[in-house]
Structures are given as C-alpha cells and as structure tokens.
Amino acid sequence: MTRESEYDVIVIGAGSTGENVADRVRRAGLTTVVVERALVGGECSYWACMPSKALLRPPAALHQASAVDGAREAISDGLSPRPALARRDEIVSHWHDDSQVTWVHDAGIDLVRGQGRLVGERLVEVTSPAGEIIVLTARHAVALCTGSRPLVPPPLAPAQPWGTHEATSAQQVPDSLIVVGGGVAGCELAWAWHCLGAQVTMVVRGPRLLAGYEPFAGDHLRQALHHAGIDIRTATSARQATRDPATGYVSLTCDSDQGQQVLTAAELLAATGRAPTTDDLGLDSIGLDPAALDVDDTCQVTGVDEGWLYAVGDVNGRAMLTHMGKYQARACGEAIAARAAGTEATIHAWSRCTATADHHAVPQVVFTEPEVAAVGRTEDAARAAGLRVRAVEYPLSSIAGAVLYARDYSGHAKIVVDDERQVLLGCTLVGSGAGELIHAATVAVVGEVPLERLWHAVPAYPTMSEIWLRLLETYGL
Ligand SMILES: Cc1cc2nc3c(=O)[nH]c(=O)nc-3n(C[C@H](O)[C@H](O)[C@H](O)COP(=O)(O)OP(=O)(O)OC[C@H]3O[C@@H](n4cnc5c(N)ncnc54)[C@H](O)[C@@H]3O)c2cc1C
Numbered sequence: 001m002t003r004e005s006e007y008d009v010i011v012i013g014a015g016s017t018g019e020n021v022a023d024r025v026r027r028a029g030l031t032t033v034v035v036e037r038a039l040v041g042g043e044c045s046y047w048a049c050m051p052s053k054a055l056l057r058p059p060a061a062l063h064q065a066s067a068v069d070g071a072r073e074a075i076s077d078g079l080s081p082r083p084a085l086a087r088r089d090e091i092v093s094h095w096h097d098d099s100q101v102t103w104v105h106d107a108g109i110d111l112v113r114g115q116g117r118l119v120g121e122r123l124v125e126v127t128s129p130a131g132e133i134i135v136l137t138a139r140h141a142v143a144l145c146t147g148s149r150p151l152v153p154p155p156l157a158p159a160q161p162w163g164t165h166e167a168t169s170a171q172q173v174p175d176s177l178i179v180v181g182g183g184v185a186g187c188e189l190a191w192a193w194h195c196l197g198a199q200v201t202m203v204v205r206g207p208r209l210l211a212g213y214e215p216f217a218g219d220h221l222r223q224a225l226h227h228a229g230i231d232i233r234t235a236t237s238a239r240q241a242t243r244d245p246a247t248g249y250v251s252l253t254c255d256s257d258q259g260q261q262v263l264t265a266a267e268l269l270a271a272t273g274r275a276p277t278t279d280d281l282g283l284d285s286i287g288l289d290p291a292a293l294d295v296d297d298t299c300q301v302t303g304v305d306e307g308w309l310y311a312v313g314d315v316n317g318r319a320m321l322t323h324m325g326k327y328q329a330r331a332c333g334e335a336i337a338a339r340a341a342g343t344e345a346t347i348h349a350w351s352r353c354t355a356t357a358d359h360h361a362v363p364q365v366v367f368t369e370p371e372v373a374a375v376g377r378t379e380d381a382a383r384a385a386g387l388r389v390r391a392v393e394y395p396l397s398s399i400a401g402a403v404l405y406a407r408d409y410s411g412h413a414k415i416v417v418d419d420e421r422q423v424l425l426g427c428t429l430v431g432s433g434a435g436e437l438i439h440a441a442t443v444a445v446v447g448e449v450p451l452e453r454l455w456h457a458v459p460a461y462p463t464m465s466e467i468w469l470r471l472l473e474t475y476g477l
C-alpha cells in the first residue's frame, strides 16, 4: 500500500534535535511531520545523556555526602547497584516512548514511524516497520536530524564490544570492564561502572584523558580516577580484541612504550567517538556526497538549489551535544519559518535564526567525580587563532564555598582572556559540583561582557561562584 501526504516541513529523526525543529516550525504555524525509525526521543533520552547521568548520580550523591562530617556517619553501606540500575530504568521510561509520542501529538506534530530517505527534491520516502511505503512531500523544508552512530575500531569488532547503548542499558554489573577511549563517554562510563562495582581499566591512545580540553583538566581527572582505583593506561593503543567462547571473557592486546600487553575482562567498551548518520539517507538522489554534508549557521545544507534542505544536531557534526542540537534546532526552526514567511532579512549573526554560539561558545560538562566543565576556547586554541590572550588560574579548593562543600575539596579553575578586548574567551573548571558553575562563564563569553563590568557581578558569599572574584583579582582587577 502506498500513501502520500504533503506538509510544510518534514523532519527525519525524532531525537531531541528533531523534536525541537518540529516544535519551532509548528509554533510558527507550519504543518509538520516527524519520521522516526526507533524511539521518539532519540539517543539522549534512552541510550546517552539520561541513562548515563542516571548511573552517575548515585555515586555523586554518595561521594558528596561522604565528604561532609556529620552526614558521612549516616552512611552505613556503599553504593547499591540494583536500586541504582532500577532508577536508571525508570528515568528512561523502561525504553518506552509513550510519553514523548503524547508530547508530539499534543504539540500538533504528525508522527510517521519508519526509515526515511530522500528520493528527490523535497521528497521523502518512508518504509514503515510493516513494509508500507509512505511518500511525503515538503512545501518548504526537509530537516535531517538523524543524529550520529558509534565508531567502533575494526580490531575491536571480533570481541563484540559494548557500545554506548549497551554501556548505558546493561542490567548486570560485569566484574571487570576494559574501556577503550579517553574522551567524555569513556571517562563518564568508566567512572559509572567502577562505582557500580566493576574493576575498570582504561586504554587511552593519547597522552592524557579529555584531549581538546585544557591539559590540567585531563590530568586532574586522571589523578582522581586513578586514586579511586581505575587502572588508566595512556599512550596505549588497542591492537586486537577477541572473546573466548568458553568463558565469555574478552582479551585485548595493546601496544605501548612498555611493549605489548594483554588485558582480560568480562566486558569491553568501545567509547571511541561517533560519526554523523548520513548514510542511507538518499543524499545521492539530490547530488550530495553523504561524507561531505556542509551547513551554514542556520543549518541550511550548502549546494542545494532553493535551499530547502537542512541538517541539524549531531548529523552536521558541529557540536555533538544535546543542548547544542536543541539550540541549532531552535535557530533552524526560526530560519525555516522566516524564509517561509519571506522575512529572510531577519537572519544575521547572533539573531534567533543562527547557531552562532556553535563556533566559540560551546559549554560542556563531564559528569565524573570531580566534574569537568568548560566553555569557549582553550588557551591553546585561542593562541592558535592568533588572538592575544592571557590565561589566569586559581585553585577552586581555596574558595570558602568549596571548604564548606566538602572536606579536602579538590578543584581548579582557569579563564582565558582576550587581552586586547578585555573579554572572556573561555573557562575551564574542575571540581565536585563544578558543572553548575559553568553557565555564568557561558553568559560572559556569549555576551562578551567587558571584564571591567564583570567585576560588578558580585558572587554571593559563601558560594563557589566566588571563584570569579578570585580569577578577576588574579587577572589584575
Ligand atoms: C554515552 C553518551 C552520553 C552522552 N551524554 C551527553 C550529555 O550528558 N549531555 C549532552 O549534551 N550530550 C550528551 N551526549 C550526546 C547526545 O546524546 C547527542 O548529542 C544527542 O543525542 C544528539 O541528538 P540528535 O537528535 O541530533 O540525534 P539522536 O538523538 O541520535 O536522534 C536521531 C534520531 O534519528 C533517528 N533516525 C536516524 N536515521 C533515520 C532515518 N533514516 N529515518 C528515520 N529515523 C532516523 C534515530 O533513530 C534517532 O532517534 C552523549 C552521548 C553519548 C553517546
């Protein structure tokens, strides 16, 4: 059976990004349909942010309580994996998307279940789970919001490693786990499963954890994870993995300066990055190379006649984070609506229609203990861009708020200042609870608030935000 329908906007992929594009254009009065082949809500809700943060929250609560005399004495046991996993299951609605489907309907958005692909200009063909073909036509725009997929190095594949899906949804704690990758996912999931009781070894090919952050962040985190009992092998390459069919255990052969090592564990996690999901989307049907999708700041795909195609969120590779995908979605939705209404002139840098912050104002929190929180440029990145910068550091541990927060609080802060314009370019904070401090830095970076004015943003005493006062004093104010 074949069905046809025409909408103003077709959104392929109902993850957090797709939902937000659809919501924006619907609110602007455009008719909208989303196409989804799996669960409405996408990775973030079921296999990424939400389940991983649900697993990380019990250890964070326990850690914080046990660092406060008077509260510590009330703790009788260590972390209890079963209720922690049950809470995770509840937070991901047991991998059912009913509530998100209700939200889609209530928002006035149509939903078509199935695999969507472009078959021509403004034309999308959906193959439903039952094999039905539905052809959808867009009057104004098609938005690709198809997310990303894990990149598993071929030498690990024979061991059938966990990907992030398995590592966020497993129902049992393995007795031991090797994590390959020292990025955000590797660090968070190594910490989560260590706290749940697995003996964890991290295999990291670079010299430190969290490459791309200020170097002190990865070093500080490494020290903390090592101190907690995680075996971290940096400058070590994973060469080959196998799984013993009799025991089910994995063997991983690694190379490092110390020679070859063979590690064994009950499970292996490949936390080795992600790639945009652009294959099997029919991009070739409109003359585009799936490996080279390029977008402008409204997320409009370049090189498409009449500009009807958009790529938003992880799929465009600009900033693979839920909050940035949702931000792009709001901007893109506004741009689609403006173009449909013939008010293109409202589109400019920092307007509601452009994802300008993608370039140099992306915030991110790594939910380990300690947390790592950063926004904007690192000192190295700013210097590489030719900016005249000055960096200032200060120990978070010496702030009164931190002393009150926990015994032996350990943390550090660094800001990167454009010395010519006297504005903040970037900020990195490491410490328990540091994630909640980063938005102040994001506001200062996006607003390009002059330091002379930032000086008047007085932090309440005794909060950890007093770090701002100390950093500005150290800078010379
Ligand atoms: C372990 C882990 C933890 C993370 N934690 C965080 C965090 O704490 N904070 C944060 O900001 N980010 C986090 N991220 C990143 C975050 O998950 C992604 O940036 C976000 O999910 C991207 O959203 P999206 O809507 O662009 O893509 P997705 O969520 O991947 O959604 C894409 C949707 O499109 C559907 N789809 C794909 N192709 C088709 C097709 N052809 N037809 C129909 N449907 C299709 C998919 O089924 C999917 O539902 C984490 C990632 C991982 C792996």
Ligand SMILES: NC(=O)c1ccc[n+]([C@@H]2O[C@H](COP(=O)([O-])OP(=O)(O)OC[C@H]3O[C@@H](n4cnc5c(N)ncnc54)[C@H](O)[C@@H]3O)[C@@H](O)[C@H]2O)c1
Pocket (backbone or CB within 6 Å): 153, 180, 181, 182, 183, 184, 185, 186, 188, 204, 205, 206, 211, 237, 238, 271, 272, 273, 274, 319, 320, 321, 364, 365, 366, 367
């Ligand atoms: N809290 C958060 O915001 C959060 C949490 C998890 C994931 N994420 C996002 O999800 C995406 C994926 O995260 P990720 O940590 O997998 O990606 P990543 O790119 O940050 O890190 C990948 C790691 O794997 C290593 N690696 C890659 N190929 C390898 C190979 N062949 N052998 C050995 N090591 C290899 C890299 O050196 C790096 O350390 C990122 O965009 C990340 O920002 C965000």
